[in-house]
Amino acid sequence: MITPPKYTHDCEACKSLGQFEHEGAVHDLYWCGTHERGTVIARFGNDGPDYGSGLVFGERGVQPYKEALDRAISGGFYNPTKRPLHTIDAAQMRVAQAIGKVEGALVSPWLFRDEESELYAYLLQGRIDKCAADEEGRAEAAVYEAMMRYAEVSK
Numbered sequence: 001m002i003t004p005p006k007y008t009h010d011c012e013a014c015k016s017l018g019q020f021e022h023e024g025a026v027h028d029l030y031w032c033g034t035h036e037r038g039t040v041i042a043r044f045g046n047d048g049p050d051y052g053s054g055l056v057f058g059e060r061g062v063q064p065y066k067e068a069l070d071r072a073i074s075g076g077f078y079n080p081t082k083r084p085l086h087t088i089d090a091a092q093m094r095v096a097q098a099i100g101k102v103e104g105a106l107v108s109p110w111l112f113r114d115e116e117s118e119l120y121a122y123l124l125q126g127r128i129d130k131c132a133a134d135e136e137g138r139a140e141a142a143v144y145e146a147m148m149r150y151a152e153v154s155k
């Protein structure tokens with residue numbers, strides 16, 4: 001049984017996968033995408049940026065993304081073509097999140113002026129396209145995609 005979402009979430013492409021409690025907080029889980037390609041989302045608050053996403057984290061066993069991925073598969077929203085090769089542990093996950101926050105803080109001054117914001121988006125898209133082309137680069141591409149979304153919500 002899927003419990004209705006607790007928080008406001010405004011993406012029409014997302015399919016709700018119900019609530020999931022992780023480290024003392026309720027997360028609303030979603031699948032966003034097609035059967036072939038997409039991502040898992042875990043929202044933990046009503047504010048726009050109060051969510052995390054990353055199919056690669058789910059594939060590597062990191063909660064709450066693993067739970068979202070399992071539900072997306074069992075609910076028929078996603079057909080994985082490959083099973084995970086490795087897992088990352090909680091310490092590695094914290095490092096990855098910390099790097100993401102630092103990089104986010106670094107780029108925010110760029111976003112005060114439109115030309116720089118556009119240039120930044122262009123450069124990021126180039127990095128995403130380069131990384132997304134191979135399996136090993138997907139985690140890195142996911143970081144850049146998150147930064148792109150960060151840049152968009154910061155405008």
Ligand SMILES: [Zn+2]
Nearest residue numbers: 011013014032
């Ligand atoms: Zn969505």
